[in-house]
Amino acid sequence: DIQLTQSPSSVSASVGDRVTITCRASQDINTWLAWYQQKPGKAPKLLIYAATSLESGVPSRFSGSGSGTDFTLTISSLQPEDFATYYCQQSNNFPLSFGGGTKVEIK
Amino acid sequence: QLQLQESGPGLVRPSETLSLTCAVSGGSTSNNDNYWGWIRQSPGKGLEWIGSMSHSGHAHNNPSLQSRVTISIDTSKNQFSLKLSSVTATDTAVYYCARRRIGIFGNEFDYWGQGALVTVSS
Numbered sequence: 001d002i003q004l005t006q007s008p009s010s011v012s013a014s015v016g017d018r019v020t021i022t023c024r025a026s027q028d029i030n031t032w033l034a035w036y037q038q039k040p041g042k043a044p045k046l047l048i049y050a051a052t053s054l055e056s057g058v059p060s061r062f063s064g065s066g067s068g069t070d071f072t073l074t075i076s077s078l079q080p081e082d083f084a085t086y087y088c089q090q091s092n093n094f095p096l097s098f099g100g101g102t103k104v105e106i107k
Numbered sequence: 108q109l110q111l112q113e114s115g116p117g118l119v120r121p122s123e124t125l126s127l128t129c130a131v132s133g134g135s136t137s138n139n140d141n142y143w144g145w146i147r148q149s150p151g152k153g154l155e156w157i158g159s160m161s162h163s164g165h166a167h168n169n170p171s172l173q174s175r176v177t178i179s180i181d182t183s184k185n186q187f188s189l190k191l192s193s194v195t196a197t198d199t200a201v202y203y204c205a206r207r208r209i210g211i212f213g214n215e216f217d218y219w220g221q222g223a224l225v226t227v228s229s
Contacts, residue, residue, distance in 0.1 A: 034215035043203055043219035050212035091214035095169040098154040
């Protein structure tokens with residue numbers, strides 16, 4: 001099974017900050033990686049797919065990069081509505097798996 | 108706009124079978140480019156993929172739950188279902204139904220239900 005390790009597990013940041021979250025896969029997953037945002041009591045929302053492609057309707061301040069085993073999600077200028085937990089997910093192999101999550105908190 | 112809505116009992120007794128249904132509106136479960144599946148999230152924890160199925164019956168399940176999971180699709184009702192047998196307290200979670208989009212470059216979950224909390228307790 002492919003393990004996804006996210007870091008950091010939490011980050012404190014201010015509005016306007018640049019935030020970078022890392023996801024490392026236990027083996028090569030090419031670019032079969034997606035990123036999701038989850039707010040308390042809500043379902044996850046797809047942000048990025050195929051490692052770098054922005055889902056329709058998602059603000060351009062979100063971007064994804066990486067391939068193979070190392071991936072990043074970057075929020076270029078944090079907005080109040082971005083405080084949430086972020087998850088990566090791989091679809092290279094079954095079973096599909098998610099990272100442990102990164103909580104972005106207000107500083 | 109595609110919408111998914113989970114329904115089912117919120118309380119299940121230990122050793123019994125958890126049953127949930129996901130009603131799909133604004134789109135069809137017969138679409139060839141999609142799988143329909145389930146993900147769960149234990150209280151305060153991360154996300155765990157349970158399994159998914161296409162309208163043609165092609166299924167993938169998480170081996171950690173494989174022997175206890177049954178996912179089925181009823182295209183006539185435009186809905187799909189989850190059955191998880193022999194539940195224990197560790198199966199207490201919010202259960203999400205979701206559409207898995209099949210593309211050239213990824214298989215991601217693009218539409219989700221709001222989630223249904225299922226508690227396993229006597």
